[in-house]
Amino acid sequence: MEKTPAKKEEATIKPRRIRNPELRRAAILEAAFAAFSERGYSGATLREIAARAGVSHGLLKQHFGSKEQLFLAAIPGTRDWKDVVFGEGEGSAAERIVAAFTKREEAGTGLDVLVTLIRAAAEDVQGADTLFEAVRDATIELYSPLLTGEDSRTRIEFLMAFLIGVTFSRHMVAGGLLATMDHQSFSRLLASMLDQILWADGSTPPGR
Numbered sequence: 001m002e003k004t005p006a007k008k009e010e011a012t013i014k015p016r017r018i019r020n021p022e023l024r025r026a027a028i029l030e031a032a033f034a035a036f037s038e039r040g041y042s043g044a045t046l047r048e049i050a051a052r053a054g055v056s057h058g059l060l061k062q063h064f065g066s067k068e069q070l071f072l073a074a075i076p077g078t079r080d081w082k083d084v085v086f087g088e089g090e091g092s093a094a095e096r097i098v099a100a101f102t103k104r105e106e107a108g109t110g111l112d113v114l115v116t117l118i119r120a121a122a123e124d125v126q127g128a129d130t131l132f133e134a135v136r137d138a139t140i141e142l143y144s145p146l147l148t149g150e151d152s153r154t155r156i157e158f159l160m161a162f163l164i165g166v167t168f169s170r171h172m173v174a175g176g177l178l179a180t181m182d183h184q185s186f187s188r189l190l191a192s193m194l195d196q197i198l199w200a201d202g203s204t205p206p207g208r
Helices: 021-043 046-053 057-064 067-074 081-086 093-105 113-123 129-146 152-173 183-198
Strands: none
Touching: 021 046, 021 057, 021 067, 021 113, 046 057, 046 067, 057 067, 067 113, 067 129, 081 093, 081 129, 093 183, 113 129, 113 152, 129 152, 152 183
């Protein structure tokens, strides 16, 4: 009786390649979000994300450049941040920023950019440098059009440091006044602080 040839292992089948650039980018972002959610920022790798998305490692780097840039593009709260800061909405710019900040922080996904930055620094201070630089550069690029004055960059970096501290106190250590303050009181106080930091030069805040 003639033997039937053995089937090839399914593992040898290469993933289907996505040719449409927009669909390919969307597939990469979806794969990145899944990988970062499951493995954390430090545990996820570009090669793993590329394999999930069905693209080559080189193509992924061509689209996003680095793990840091891919992370910022993939997680909620950073990819749509310009719409929050410059878009129309209730209240002043500071109040809109605070509303988005508290919503993101209190979602409890663990993928907030500042939470991730703090955790990365706790695991490996030197390894967190590149992520910090990417977050800092993105923050400066975002807020610079809003501000005037020679010290505008200083105020932006101070804002970032301030929000890192708030995130650490309210959502990671979860102790003290900031952690126990009710949402409305916290949001009102934080918006007031942001006004003082961002528009310390005396200029008029947008939305006022």
